[in-house]
Amino acid sequence: MIGDCMENDVITKLNNLGKKMVEQIKMGESPHFTTILRSRGNTYYNEKEKVLELGDKTEKRTFANVAQARKFMQTLAIASKCKKFVRENLHTSIRGLYYQLKFSLGENLEENLFSEQSESNPLIEDLEVALNVKREDFNLNTDRKGFVAGRMIIEDSFGGEKTRIDCSKQGRSGWSIPSDVDNGMEILDLKADYVLVIEKDAMWQRLNEDKFWRKNNCIIITPKGQASRGTRRLLRKLADMGLPIYVFTDCDAWGWYIYWTIKTGSMNLAYLGKNIAVPEAKFVGVTMQDIKDFEFLSKLTIKTKDVDIKRAKEMLSYPWINQYKEWVNELKTVIRTKRKIEQDALQGQRLTFVGEYLSEKIKNKKFLP
Amino acid sequence: MIGDCMENDVITKLNNLGKKMVEQIKMGESPHFTTILRSRGNTYYNEKEKVLELGDKTEKRTFANVAQARKFMQTLAIASKCKKFVRENLHTSIRGLYYQLKFSLGENLEENLFSEQSESNPLIEDLEVALNVKREDFNLNTDRKGFVAGRMIIEDSFGGEKTRIDCSKQGRSGWSIPSDVDNGMEILDLKADYVLVIEKDAMWQRLNEDKFWRKNNCIIITPKGQASRGTRRLLRKLADMGLPIYVFTDCDAWGWYIYWTIKTGSMNLAYLGKNIAVPEAKFVGVTMQDIKDFEFLSKLTIKTKDVDIKRAKEMLSYPWINQYKEWVNELKTVIRTKRKIEQDALQGQRLTFVGEYLSEKIKNKKFLP
Numbered sequence: 001m002i003g004d005c006m007e008n009d010v011i012t013k014l015n016n017l018g019k020k021m022v023e024q025i026k027m028g029e030s031p032h033f034t035t036i037l038r039s040r041g042n043t044y045y046n047e048k049e050k051v052l053e054l055g056d057k058t059e060k061r062t063f064a065n066v067a068q069a070r071k072f073m074q075t076l077a078i079a080s081k082c083k084k085f086v087r088e089n090l091h092t093s094i095r096g097l098y099y100q101l102k103f104s105l106g107e108n109l110e111e112n113l114f115s116e117q118s119e120s121n122p123l124i125e126d127l128e129v130a131l132n133v134k135r136e137d138f139n140l141n142t143d144r145k146g147f148v149a150g151r152m153i154i155e156d157s158f159g160g161e162k163t164r165i166d167c168s169k170q171g172r173s174g175w176s177i178p179s180d181v182d183n184g185m186e187i188l189d190l191k192a193d194y195v196l197v198i199e200k201d202a203m204w205q206r207l208n209e210d211k212f213w214r215k216n217n218c219i220i221i222t223p224k225g226q227a228s229r230g231t232r233r234l235l236r237k238l239a240d241m242g243l244p245i246y247v248f249t250d251c252d253a254w255g256w257y258i259y260w261t262i263k264t265g266s267m268n269l270a271y272l273g274k275n276i277a278v279p280e281a282k283f284v285g286v287t288m289q290d291i292k293d294f295e296f297l298s299k300l301t302i303k304t305k306d307v308d309i310k311r312a313k314e315m316l317s318y319p320w321i322n323q324y325k326e327w328v329n330e331l332k333t334v335i336r337t338k339r340k341i342e343q344d345a346l347q348g349q350r351l352t353f354v355g356e357y358l359s360e361k362i363k364n365k366k367f368l369p
Numbered sequence: 370m371i372g373d374c375m376e377n378d379v380i381t382k383l384n385n386l387g388k389k390m391v392e393q394i395k396m397g398e399s400p401h402f403t404t405i406l407r408s409r410g411n412t413y414y415n416e417k418e419k420v421l422e423l424g425d426k427t428e429k430r431t432f433a434n435v436a437q438a439r440k441f442m443q444t445l446a447i448a449s450k451c452k453k454f455v456r457e458n459l460h461t462s463i464r465g466l467y468y469q470l471k472f473s474l475g476e477n478l479e480e481n482l483f484s485e486q487s488e489s490n491p492l493i494e495d496l497e498v499a500l501n502v503k504r505e506d507f508n509l510n511t512d513r514k515g516f517v518a519g520r521m522i523i524e525d526s527f528g529g530e531k532t533r534i535d536c537s538k539q540g541r542s543g544w545s546i547p548s549d550v551d552n553g554m555e556i557l558d559l560k561a562d563y564v565l566v567i568e569k570d571a572m573w574q575r576l577n578e579d580k581f582w583r584k585n586n587c588i589i590i591t592p593k594g595q596a597s598r599g600t601r602r603l604l605r606k607l608a609d610m611g612l613p614i615y616v617f618t619d620c621d622a623w624g625w626y627i628y629w630t631i632k633t634g635s636m637n638l639a640y641l642g643k644n645i646a647v648p649e650a651k652f653v654g655v656t657m658q659d660i661k662d663f664e665f666l667s668k669l670t671i672k673t674k675d676v677d678i679k680r681a682k683e684m685l686s687y688p689w690i691n692q693y694k695e696w697v698n699e700l701k702t703v704i705r706t707k708r709k710i711e712q713d714a715l716q717g718q719r720l721t722f723v724g725e726y727l728s729e730k731i732k733n734k735k736f737l738p
Binding site: 085088090091092093095096098099100102103106141143144147154156158159161163165169170171172173174175176177178179200201202203205206208209210211296299300342344345346347348349351352 | 454457459460461462464465467468469471472475510512513516523525527528530532534538539540541542543544545546547548569570571572574575577578579580665668669711713714715716717718720721
């Protein structure tokens with residue numbers, strides 16, 4: 001698992017990587033380093049920690065291997081650039097890194113390896129895993145997404161300045177969650193009983209307009225769909241500060257995926273393990289049971305798509321999900337009835353109902369695990 | 370063209386729509402209203418205003434027409450819901466409106482007409498055009514996108530409270546541009562010589578970290594790709610306050626499209642005409658000429674895709690583009706060389722170069738029209 005890393009640690013780790021290779025060369029060995037195998041076969045659900053993690057299968061990256069030589073060299077060039085970024089105290093994107101490498105190394109770079117969209121640049125992941133450092137600690141920004149409102153004060157040290165941001169004074173916009181919520185960022189004050197995560201930005205705006213966070217003394221966060229790395233780290237930090245995390249999504253394939261990614265982490269970021277997962281998270285809705293409990297919802301369900309049924313069946317096969325009879329019931333109901341329901345449907349009767357629904361369910365602890 | 374509309378105007382306009390129909394019924398006529406035809410054939414480039422606009426072809430919507438009756442009824446139901454939203458001073462999304470209608474009207478609603486993604490819900494557009502009101506004035510939120518940093522103070526009146534937001538004190542995050550920048554939102558203070566629009570969020574973050582806006586006394590805005598309605602309105606407002614608008618995008622199909630949409634408006638929002646367009650905007654880069662002017666860039670170009678060439682040829686056929694010889698040269702160079710260049714490439718040499726490049730080009734007024 002990859003934790004929060006201070007600037008000096010990163011430089012030291014990068015220096016040590018280089019020094020070790022110099023020694024290897026002096027010893028007449030091919031320079032090499034070891035990383036952990038990132039594959040489905042080496043991804044496990046850790047029952048104690050309740051998160052998805054990598055196992056202990058390792059892989060050796062070495063220069064003296066025709067298949068690996070070029071990528072090995074590129075990885076070292078990335079390490080060198082990242083050391084420079086951290087030293088200069090400047091940030092860039094994966095795309096910015098790509099052009100820095102292209103400038104230094106010339107044309108022989110696979111462009112698609114360094115696309116901003118690519119969630120899993122394998123060379124950077126190699127470094128993250130081998131050195132036990134997050135890419136954000138290398139001053140590499142990832143796509144930011146997500147907004148916060150509530151009584152939380154952030155101190156953001158950025159570009160040589162400190163700014164205090166009061167998330168209760170951001171009007172209709174909220175505070176935008178950055179790529180990196182660890183380095184140069186501190187939560188100075190937090191007055192809330194829990195965190196409510198709301199799948200859709202439009203619904204977050206609805207609840208922000210109703211000042212749900214003030215009336216219910218909570219922090220409201222929208223990941224705007226699937227949660228970014230920054231949002232997942234922020235949720236982990238808030239959980240570490242003792243706040244319960246409640247998640248409110250659609251009752252459909254995408255909504256469940258968003259919840260379980262927040263809770264257990266995801267396959268493709270399993271190497272970040274428990275630093276990016278919130279196993280304490282609970283699911284507040286929308287559920288198939290709600291359709292029975294709130295009569296007006298029954299006319300607001302919609303037909304499932306193939307992807308919903310396929311996903312529900314997949315989820316039923318995961319031991320970390322099918323251990324909970326509540327989730328088994330929920331998923332089987334969707335498969336049987338072929339109906340699903342969106343969080344937006346809660347506005348059908350009146351716009352403000354969604355806040356009443358949430359505070360009621362949270363008060364009565366009507367959660368799925 | 371559809372302007373900024375106060376709450377009372379909107380209610381009055383909606384009331385008048387209803388009253389007119391009651392009169393029509395009393396006169397023994399079928400209730401009806403007139404809207405302007407929104408089609409390519411009725412979309413024109415207004416040479417005087419330099420924006421894309423609808424022409425004067427109209428269409429009649431009427432209840433007594435088998436093909437129109439159901440949609441006519443839905444349109445009136447939308448008008449009624451929107452009046453309620455404005456009266457209650459509550460906002461929702463298109464999806465929220467969909468569920469309100471579904472709750473009231475039952476199952477007979479075409480779900481896809483009311484998708485959040487659908488840029489052009491034809492029934493709501495009918496109302497916007499017929500009443501000369503933006504959907505934001507109906508309290509319907511559209512997808513928000515885009516960030517601002519610089520010396521601008523906003524007063525955001527929202528949910529019954531006023532908040533002051535200082536866009537120079539938002540740290541690494543910036544101020545997120547909301548869906549509606551007209552109603553309940555005022556620019557209290559603005560200290561800047563110009564506005565720089567930066568296609569990509571990652572590049573905006575780079576320039577924000579360098580405090581480009583402070584060093585160059587400007588406002589920096591990223592639309593995060595194609596500009597949202599809110600971002601386009603904000604740019605129009607800033608241009609109305611006398612600030613030049615400079616746009617910085619990739620030199621490729623998507624970058625050009627972003628620029629020309631900001632400048633002349635777009636086909637599908639032509640009904641919003643000059644209220645959403647900034648014909649004064651100028652293009653600061655990246656250009657094919659830059660590759661000659663900055664030698665290191667020549668090794669950082671990338672191969673065009675079919676879409677780039679196709680788009681360049683299309684643009685050459687538009688009279689509002691091919692009137693400028695600079696753009697004709699630019700596009701022909703791309704078609705001939707089959708090379709393009711991204712704004713991120715400017716970081717290839719060193720991360721801070723992009724700021725030097727921009728301030729130099731802006732100082733020397735090296736713009737494309």
